[in-house]
């Protein structure tokens with residue numbers, strides 16, 4: 001993603017006397033002056049026959065795609081119908097999820113949405129829920145989970161050019177839209193929203209029977225849609241408009257669009273028996289189990305230790321760190337979106353679960369000239385953004401509550417939580433059964449079912465397995481080829497002092513200090529690649545003190561004098577490109593054979609899909625940022641498995657795809673992908 005693409009220009013609005021918005025850029029109204037809600041119901045909800053279609057969902061999800069989110073009235077109106085439908089037909093949507101994908105190039109800000117929604121008191125419940133989760137105006141995908149009067153809704157807002165965004169989310173994991181709302185500005189003023197390439201992107205995300213509707217009956221619209229296999233009919237328009245269009249996708253051939261990089265194509269089988277096994281009870285495993293459980297899967301979680309969260313995820317405190325990159329590209333984009341997703345997730349999750357989520361803010365200190373340059377570049381790339389604030393040393397001192405020699409980047413919504421409590425809270429879900437004290441020894445696949453051989457002589461079966469046992473994924477034949485690295489770290493606990501208690505946000509330099517928690521204070525940051533060096537906890541604690549003394553040496557001197565309460569050492573698992581491995585597990589031998597032409601010509605197009613181990617997925621290598629990256633990774637995996645819209649773009653998911661190492665090794669002409 002280029003620098004420019006990362007930036008979003010917000011809607012440029014005028015408001016008329018009746019409180020209706022008007023786009024200055026497109027010289028067009030957003031909503032009918034007659035009755036915006038009646039118009040929305042007539043053109044979109046009724047024309048797509050939603051009320052009737054939702055009566056027979058039987059637990060299945062429904063996906064709506066909207067081109068032009070604007071002030072969100074169609075979304076709110078749809079949510080209202082979705083929840084009313086539940087009230088009338090108790091068995092209808094309660095177990096189903098409504099996915100609402102909406103694109104906008106020039107989105108409203110929160111204040112403008114609030115202003116508009118005040119006109120519609122009947123939508124207050126839905127508007128309040130939307131405003132609580134509405135994302136910052138940042139290019140890319142923002143996936144948000146809402147519970148509306150007991151009904152589940154996932155809003156996937158895609159800020160950017162509509163056609164490009166639709167192309168970026170197209171994937172062969174099988175998610176296809178059920179109904180489209182085409183609600184861009186008039187074709188005469190905004191032809192890009194209705195032309196043939198846009199309609200081709202709609203067709204790629206449609207299936208036989210997908211419906212669409214639009215207020216426009218312009219010739220360009222009809223022509224573009226028909227050319228892309230939509231059958232179109234004219235209907236009487238709303239209020240004083242003569243006509244509108246309704247349509248259905250009716251493809252003449254079943255030819256599938258091919259991706260240029262076929263090796264990233266995702267599997268798309270239908271799983272009828274919704275039973276899953278997750279191996280590993282850390283942040284990766286527990287969050288994945290939770291996401292699957294939320295969508296109706298019965299999950300068995302197998303953990304080797306006596307208790308879940310016994311290894312890296314067993315720390316009493318962890319920070320939610322934003323790895324803000326000064327470069328562009330899909331991985332930088334992933335870091336940022338995973339951070340924003342995590343903040344939103346913890347804010348919602350902590351409302352009903354005790355995880356000690358403390359959004360006290362986090363300051364990344366510019367502790368040397370190189371770091372200062374890096375921060376300035378990163379800031380330039382992302383500015384203006386409400387989620388980062390550059391601070392000079394004086395401002396930083398005021399916010400931190402202790403004396404600081406340098407300023408840095410402040411992340412006001414960040415903070416810390418208790419990872420161990422988080423894992424426990426995830427596994428309280430009624431659909432999750434934990435089997436602890438059991439090591440998964442071997443995985444075998446027979447008669448379309450995976451069998452996990454447990455260390456206590458037990459065996460567990462399910463059609464799918466998610467391997468989330470960190471670097472120990474190497475113990476399974478199917479995943480031993482992945483390059484997983486181990487790094488050791490330690491977090492130390494000290495009694496608080498008068499000075500340390502005045503610290504009011506998390507401070508990070510090479511090491512980090514957390515604000516006091518009742519009587520104790522945590523510091524950390526040390527990283528060692530050699531296990532032998534980790535045996536002496538006291539010397540590691542000294543190194544942690546050295547690292548954090550660059551933040552404020554008075555505090556660390558006091559800690560030295562009082563002495564350590566205790567330490568906790570653990571292993572961080574990462575991969576060579578520092579991104580996690582999340583996705584389906586490829587069959588190594590088969591894929592090496594299929595893609596062997598890449599050894600001779602790294603640029604060759606190999607138009608063949610990978611073969612995966614059926615129903616086998618992996619979620620490992622979250623490095624030192626498990627709290628930031630596991631929420632989106634777990635959500636992403638569950639959506640691949642459920643064939644639902646993903647919270648990431650194709651480019652993001654290619655960065656996480658486990659097969660990337662096999663492909664890059666082939667391209668480097670290595671004989672084996674080990």
Ligand SMILES: Cc1cc2nc3c(=O)[nH]c(=O)nc-3n(C[C@H](O)[C@H](O)[C@H](O)COP(=O)(O)OP(=O)(O)OC[C@H]3O[C@@H](n4cnc5c(N)ncnc54)[C@H](O)[C@@H]3O)c2cc1C
Pocket residue numbers: 279280281282283284285302303304305308309310311312313314315317318319320321438439440441468469470472473475488489490491524568569570571572573619620621622623624625626627628
């Ligand atoms: C000292 C330290 C401080 C850290 N601080 C932070 C922080 O502040 N913020 C942050 O975001 N991240 C932090 N991290 C990183 C974070 O803890 C990790 O990214 C995260 O915990 C990884 O979770 P995981 O589930 O992949 O691995 P783990 O938590 O290690 O879980 C893997 C689980 O699999 C189990 N297992 C292994 N093999 C088997 C088997 N064969 N069968 C059954 N079970 C098996 C293990 O027992 C373990 O419970 C820190 C890490 C360390 C070590």
